[in-house]
Amino acid sequence: MSLHIEAKTGDIAENILLPGDPLRAQYIAEHFLDGAVCYNRVRNMLGYTGTYKGHAVSVQGTGMGIPSISIYATELMRDYGVKKLIRVGTCGAMREDIRLRDVVIAQGATTDSSIIRNIFGPSINYAPLADFELLRKAYDAAARQNIPVRVGNIVSVDRFYDDEIDNDKLTAYGIMAVEMETAGLYVLAAKYGVQVLGLFTVSDHLLTKEACTAEERQTSFDDMIRIALETITAE
Numbered sequence: 001m002s003l004h005i006e007a008k009t010g011d012i013a014e015n016i017l018l019p020g021d022p023l024r025a026q027y028i029a030e031h032f033l034d035g036a037v038c039y040n041r042v043r044n045m046l047g048y049t050g051t052y053k054g055h056a057v058s059v060q061g062t063g064m065g066i067p068s069i070s071i072y073a074t075e076l077m078r079d080y081g082v083k084k085l086i087r088v089g090t091c092g093a094m095r096e097d098i099r100l101r102d103v104v105i106a107q108g109a110t111t112d113s114s115i116i117r118n119i120f121g122p123s124i125n126y127a128p129l130a131d132f133e134l135l136r137k138a139y140d141a142a143a144r145q146n147i148p149v150r151v152g153n154i155v156s157v158d159r160f161y162d163d164e165i166d167n168d169k170l171t172a173y174g175i176m177a178v179e180m181e182t183a184g185l186y187v188l189a190a191k192y193g194v195q196v197l198g199l200f201t202v203s204d205h206l207l208t209k210e211a212c213t214a215e216e217r218q219t220s221f222d223d224m225i226r227i228a229l230e231t232i233t234a235e
């Protein structure tokens with residue numbers, strides 16, 4: 001048991017998916033895992049363990065923003081021995097060639113969060129990166145399922161409502177999409193020496209202002225979950 005997760009030692013699998021929304025954790029457990037059992041209800045931040053094609057897999061809600069995901073990621077890595085983590089999130093597209101419902105893989109995660117400065121001091125701009133083996137497996141799994149994916153740099157922002165951020169400059173330097181947790185997750189995975197990857201479904205578009213309907217979110221979201229599960233259970 002840790003401060004924010006009431007699971008007993010051994011209740012959580014080494015392989016885990018991390019959606020921000022705890023109800024998405026419940027959805028994944030109910031629709032994709034066999035024999036899923038809920039191991040966490042503290043603060044309603046639901047966590048489940050079940051199996052996928054015979055492999056033990058957990059799924060844990062992490063909340064919104066780097067402070068929230070950092071709590072769950074630290075306890076999962078440090079106290080429960082989790083070894084492979086895939087964030088399954090939603091994101092906002094920032095470029096015209098990225099469309100609604102596309103699946104995005106975060107090779108790197110730029111950030112305006114103070115987490116980098118707080119760890120390394122003002123002279124280092126650490127580059128939070130995905131694990132290459134997980135990235136390659138996710139790309140291959142997507143290709144096998146004929147799901148197109150975009151791979152590259154995203155930005156993890158501290159503020160969802162941010163009138164000051166220069167999105168045009170970020171886009172000009174290749175940033176594909178915006179979300180709020182991955183840079184922090186990648187840094188923590190490096191600290192604890194575990195494998196990590198961020199996968200996203202584009203739920204809205206910052207340029208065109210389009211947004212997915214609930215049904216569209218569901219369908220494209222399922223594509224991302226299948227990629228994540230095939231990746232995390234691949235030998």
Ligand SMILES: O=P(O)(O)O[C@H]1O[C@H](CO)[C@@H](O)[C@H]1O
Pocket residue numbers: 019020021063064065088089090091160179180181
């Ligand atoms: O859909 P999730 O995983 O929560 O991710 C995105 O959605 C939330 C904002 O609405 C932020 O957490 C952002 O990162």
Ligand SMILES: O=c1cc[nH]c(=O)[nH]1
Pocket residue numbers: 090091092093160178179180203204
């Ligand atoms: O953090 C997020 C997630 C989805 N869409 C956004 O614009 N931002």
